[in-house]
Amino acid sequence: MRASLRYRVFIHLAALATSVVILAPFAWLLYSSFVGQTDLVSRPMRWLPEHVTLDRYREIFAGGGTGAGAAFRSAMVNSFLVAGGTVVISLVVGVLGGYALARLRFPLRRTTLLSFLVTYMLPPIALIIPLYLLMSRFGLLDTRTGLIVVYCSLATPFALWNMSTFFGSLPVELEEAARVDGCSRLGALVRVMLPLSKPGILATALYAFLLCWDEFLYSLIFTSTSQAKTVPVAIAEFTGRNAVDFGLIAAGGVLAALPPVVLAVVFQRYLIGGLASGAVKG
Amino acid sequence: MSAAPPARPAPTPPATRPARPARRRPFARRAGGGQTRLALLLLLPAALVVFGVVLYPAGRALVISFYDVDSPFPGRYPFVGLRNYTEILADDRLWAAVGHTTYFTLVSTALELVLGLGLAQLLAAPIRLRWLFRAIVILPWALPTIVNGAMWRWILNAQYGVANALLTQLHLQGDYRSWLGNDPFLALNMVVVADVWKNTSLVAFFLLAGLQTIPRGLYEAARVDGAGPIRAFFRITLPLLVPNIALVLVLRTIEAFKVFDIVYVMTGGGPASGTQTITFFTYLQAFSAQRFSSGASLAYLTVVAILLLALLYLRLLRQSELMSP
Numbered sequence: 001m002r003a004s005l006r007y008r009v010f011i012h013l014a015a016l017a018t019s020v021v022i023l024a025p026f027a028w029l030l031y032s033s034f035v036g037q038t039d040l041v042s043r044p045m046r047w048l049p050e051h052v053t054l055d056r057y058r059e060i061f062a063g064g065g066t067g068a069g070a071a072f073r074s075a076m077v078n079s080f081l082v083a084g085g086t087v088v089i090s091l092v093v094g095v096l097g098g099y100a101l102a103r104l105r106f107p108l109r110r111t112t113l114l115s116f117l118v119t120y121m122l123p124p125i126a127l128i129i130p131l132y133l134l135m136s137r138f139g140l141l142d143t144r145t146g147l148i149v150v151y152c153s154l155a156t157p158f159a160l161w162n163m164s165t166f167f168g169s170l171p172v173e174l175e176e177a178a179r180v181d182g183c184s185r186l187g188a189l190v191r192v193m194l195p196l197s198k199p200g201i202l203a204t205a206l207y208a209f210l211l212c213w214d215e216f217l218y219s220l221i222f223t224s225t226s227q228a229k230t231v232p233v234a235i236a237e238f239t240g241r242n243a244v245d246f247g248l249i250a251a252g253g254v255l256a257a258l259p260p261v262v263l264a265v266v267f268q269r270y271l272i273g274g275l276a277s278g279a280v281k282g
Numbered sequence: 283m284s285a286a287p288p289a290r291p292a293p294t295p296p297a298t299r300p301a302r303p304a305r306r307r308p309f310a311r312r313a314g315g316g317q318t319r320l321a322l323l324l325l326l327p328a329a330l331v332v333f334g335v336v337l338y339p340a341g342r343a344l345v346i347s348f349y350d351v352d353s354p355f356p357g358r359y360p361f362v363g364l365r366n367y368t369e370i371l372a373d374d375r376l377w378a379a380v381g382h383t384t385y386f387t388l389v390s391t392a393l394e395l396v397l398g399l400g401l402a403q404l405l406a407a408p409i410r411l412r413w414l415f416r417a418i419v420i421l422p423w424a425l426p427t428i429v430n431g432a433m434w435r436w437i438l439n440a441q442y443g444v445a446n447a448l449l450t451q452l453h454l455q456g457d458y459r460s461w462l463g464n465d466p467f468l469a470l471n472m473v474v475v476a477d478v479w480k481n482t483s484l485v486a487f488f489l490l491a492g493l494q495t496i497p498r499g500l501y502e503a504a505r506v507d508g509a510g511p512i513r514a515f516f517r518i519t520l521p522l523l524v525p526n527i528a529l530v531l532v533l534r535t536i537e538a539f540k541v542f543d544i545v546y547v548m549t550g551g552g553p554a555s556g557t558q559t560i561t562f563f564t565y566l567q568a569f570s571a572q573r574f575s576s577g578a579s580l581a582y583l584t585v586v587a588i589l590l591l592a593l594l595y596l597r598l599l600r601q602s603e604l605m606s607p
Binding site: 007011012014015018019021022023025026028029032040041043044045089090092093094096097099100101104105106107109112116119120121122123124125126127128129130131132133134136137149150152153156157159160185210213214216217220221231232235236238239246249250253256257260261263264265268271272 | 317318320321322324325327328329330331332333334335336338339340342343346354356401404407408409410415416417418419420421422423424425426427428429432433434435436437439441442444447448450451458479483487490491511536539540542543546547561564565568569574577578581582584585588589592
């Protein structure tokens with residue numbers, strides 16, 4: 001498409017302005033995590049800092065005992081374990097169920113899919129009270145296992161929907177060829193469909209991971225110690241308790257944002273592709 | 283289907299409904315039954331994982347909402363019928379929270395849609411370093427909501443925030459002001475700003491997906507016919523994006539209606555309860571005041587409201603699909 005010079009200048013300026021609006025808050029967060037406390041609380045603001053320090057990161061990575069650093073470290077570990085466990089489980093059940101929804105003909109197929117999706121509309125706050133009572137009875141409160149169980153119920157409808165859309169977009173002929181050659185349905189799923197589904201599986205795994213990393217309400221209610229607290233709860237506590245140590249909050253924010261941001265940037269093609277396939281079907 | 287009878291090359295039956303031909307060979311019928319059984323087997327794990335967690339609490343919450351449960355321990359609690367519902371519906375704080383939630387939902391969703399439409403156009407436009415631009419735009423979406431809230435709270439800090447410093451030094455405002463602490467309406471708007479800053483990216487990528495399915499030829503035809511870019515946008519882009527817009531509206535409205543975490547970390551519901559949303563109010567009822575039944579009845583009212591919203595949207599979507607060419 002030949003575009004006029006004016007148009008090209010306009011879109012480049014618009015993209016630049018958008019980038020500034022997006023990057024400025026990030027830059028401020030990063031800046032706050034490195035400059036000294038006196039620079040942060042100077043008034044009027046000094047735009048060039050007098051002190052640059054790595055103390056907050058040192059505190060978070062090496063701070064011992066009962067300090068904020070140690071709490072944050074264990075929250076990172078908890079978040080990784082909970083998100084990892086949820087991704088694996090929801091992916092496995094999502095692949096199996098998604099295949100059934102995409103390829104098998106059975107009564108109430110659409111209703112089944114819808115009933116899974118409706119659970120997404122239930123606000124967590126509606127379930128949280130009985131869940132809390134239930135989990136306390138089974139001793140799952142303040143455990144990572146408990147969080148994984150709950151998060152799987154959030155991530156699985158997404159996984160089902162994503163995987164069934166993805167399987168539906170693959171040509172049926174490939175699978176039929178495999179079955180003519182003597183594969184069972186499950187054999188065809190494992191040997192033919194799965195190798196072709198890497199983009200769909202990756203997108204689904206990423207969504208599930210981001211969902212778990214972001215979740216706050218359940219984690220806030222169901223966890224109480226560093227045994228199971230996740231990163232969002234740790235950050236929220238930081239902002240409440242250390243309300244004056246802005247640098248430490250900023251450093252924690254930077255570290256908490258790092259895993260999802262890196263994943264999203266590295267795998268942006270798959271994430272956007274996943275959105276595309278979901279949106280077209282919708 | 284590979285088990286189709288070879289005698290008659292009939293067109294395959296419509297996919298959504300199980301076909302019941304008058305005479306089918308037992309082989310084919312058995313294959314159909316086998317499919318149902320296999321489907322059940324394959325869906326069973328997902329159903330366990332989801333409904334095992336969701337179903338019982340959903341029913342239990344309904345039961346609790348008819349009793350007066352005021353502690354987390356099992357015991358005997360008086361049955362009160364619909365009293366929790368009537369009490370909560372007569373509570374002014376609820377209607378204040380409904381007002382805040384409605385304002386937040388309408389304004390943030392509308393802004394995200396309008397800005398997202400523009401941003402989607404920009405993402406699709408032929409600019410240099412497009413990969414870099416896309417990587418930048420994806421950042422706010424990946425940022426955890428809680429970190430986003432904490433970040434904006436720090437930016438808007440009354441004494442040391444960069445927003446105050448910048449606006450004062452540029453002489454856009456006389457003195458430092460408390461963005462989140464004094465004026466409830468201002469604070470609510472700041473929560474909207476933080477939410478829009480983060481979620482416009484998601485909306486834009488959603489719409490970009492739809493944008494890329496519009497054939498280029500349509501735009502060229504419009505240009506040949508003398509339509510400018512603005513007319514092309516309103517006559518081609520917008521109508522063809524309707525399904526995507528509807529979907530993203532449904533998702534964002536439901537999310538905005540459930541908003542909790544960003545309020546929790548940015549304002550804690552204040553000042554003067556001016557940013558309390560429905561979920562936040564429910565949370566306070568249930569877990570601060572330990573009025574579990576009151577919270578449960580509130581939660582059920584929320585479920586009904588969300589289902590109504592979703593149904594309304596689906597109806598609108600169907601109508602617009604009928605109207606679009």
